[in-house]
Amino acid sequence: MGSSLLVSKFRSGLVLLAVACVAMTMSACAGKTRPKLAYEERPVEALYNTGYERLQQRRWTDAVDYFQEVERQHPYSDWARRSILMQIYAYYQNNNYAEAIAAADRFIQLFPGNPSAAYAFYMKAVCNFEQITDVGRDQGYANAALAGLRDVARRYPGTPYAQDAAVKIDMVNDQLAGKEMNIGRYYQRANQPLAALNRYKAVIANPDFQRTSHTPEALYRLVEVNLQLGLKEEATRNGAVLGYNYPGSPWYAEAYALLTENGHTPDKAPEGKREGWLHRLIPG
Template identity: 70%
Template sequence: MFAKASRSGLIAVSALMVAATLSACVGDRQRPRLVYEERPVELLYNTGFQRIEQRRWRDAVDYFQEVERQHPFSEWSRRAILMQVYAHYQNQRYADAIAAADRFIRLYPGSPSAAYAYHMKAVCYFEQIVDVGRDQASTNQALLALREVVRRYPNSPYATDARVKIDMVNDQLAGKEMEIGRWYQRQQQPLAAINRYRTVIDNEEFQRTSHTPEALYRLVEVYLTLGLRDEAIRNGAVLGHNFPGTVWYSDAYRLLTAEGAQPEVAPEGGTRRNWLSRILPG
């Protein structure tokens, strides 16, 4: 009688465990959750690494999280956090990758591997940059994170990569200013347009972007529209001195000569040069 009751109890408990397991999987139907079982740290870590090689990013994260939970004070735990950053990044789960990078930085700020965590955090923001027609919150976050890499690790390969990306980010932000300026110009709001174009011209970092020649040309356009001929000539001269071979100067030259001005520099002819041609000559 007692044996039967015990077996019935075990069956009931087993049914409850199965039900709990099934309910836990409802939110993630693509794969079962990793069942907790105390295992050697080397086994957990190596299995996670195998999942990385198999490009099974979410499974890899599960194993590396188990390393953290079961062996929190080991060197393996430290490595496991960085592997989670990498797996989340490869799976394009950027918010999770950034959170893991921040956790590593908080727990191990003096570790030599902190440079990698800062770098990956910046790259995750960089990967989320959208076209200039949309909000540039991620672009600004990427710029701050990339600058932090350069500031903390100026002589590292991460800083070299960050500097290239900073130029790209600045080009993006300058492009956003230009888009807004062109919109104001189309809406017959010349003063607001001038402020946007001048931001590109006056910002030292934006001055090195591909948008500077167009910003100078647009200023020539707007100042002529307002009847400010001297201002238009001055900006045309700056454009001709610095970018004589661009289409933007050719267009500005035609506008100015049509107004009776005589620019000192004749256009050389040529095409618009993008930021890449300046960073990587040839």
């Protein structure tokens, strides 16, 4: 993942929540692959328990084989339902995110009203979240994760899933705001100030981005670009908003110095205008 999303790949306790209802939880480690199982009719308990043993051994691919065999041989049993949840977990632990999402979709389609559907929805979002790349690349996974996390928060308010989704939503918004900033800096370096201005404004105007770590820099960049365009009043206003909301930020110190060099002081911006911009920047 990129520097804007300060999170390494991890295994959240919530990932284990539904699995803990049907088996013990265990630590993450990639397993080795092996040929698919030859068909052999066996009691459902034996198949399921063997799959569970493979999970304990962290042999994720082997575990999936046995849980799939439970589905094939006993498709309408409660064991089959549990086996799909186990497949989601095993695929995720083995970094097979597409397969984990497919298994989650299958569970949701077959058991939409089951309480464990919350886990399936959550895992879909987490699988996309884990694949978010740095801000210099396409943010398709970030957008998919954001949509999935919002869906979890909407469907299951007040649950641990929704609480964790809220944290991850903030992280994804920071990532997407970072993407806008990255593009804005590119345009600014390419001497395309209007294109850069629009990107920086997008960070300030989007309510989801306003509380991200990129807001102070976005305001500073607006000061820079507006001065370049000769829009001195706008530059001064942006500097005032920056100082009002982030007085200790190094970006405000730079903005203050830049405006002072150009004969302006952000503290002298009209109070009414500064307050109006503040309300639009950070709603009450």
